[in-house]
Amino acid sequence: MKKNPIVPYLLIIAFGLGLIFYMSLIGVDKKQEAKNNDAKTEQGEKNKGSASETDPKAITSAKCISCHGDDLKGGGSAPSLHGTGLKTDAVKKILVEGRGGMPAGLLSDDSELDAVAKYIADLK
The missing domain is CATH 1.10.760.10 (Cytochrome c-like domain)
Known part of the structure; x- marks a missing residue:
């Protein structure tokens, strides 16, 4: 049986696409977290004496x-x-x-x- 030389490349592409999707989900979560932190900081600055x-x-x-x-x-x-x-x-x-x-x-x-x-x- 002969090995197909394209299989490793397909695996790398699939892994890369999966990693991009995963990192984009993390980025959306971090963006929301950063927005919440900015709002808290802004509120804290307004409350300064x-x-x-x-x-x-x-x-x-x-x-x-x-x-x-x-x-x-x-x-x-x-x-x-x-x-x-x-x-x-x-x-x-x-x-x-x-x-x-x-x-x-x-x-x-x-x-x-x-x-x-x-x-x-x-x-x-």
Whole structure:
């Protein structure tokens, strides 16, 4: 009896199609799970108190550390924010208008702007 050379290829194709079907079912389930997690995260952000909204450390962690570094002592082309000698109003102006490579308007809320400007002006 002679072996048919096409049988292994048919088995590989059948296995591949089965695997694609199985992975697509898993993907649909994961997509729904991700959508549920996004909805929970969104709801959690809506429920945050106003204290965290004006916490300057949290705000600078979210908006400033990517350029100024984890400790805000500078990194790359961004200068250190410690010991700048700038007053709160000067820092506020920079946050609103931008300077050099820093874009303008990173903070939209006045209470965030005030809190971060005071925090940066007070860094030693």
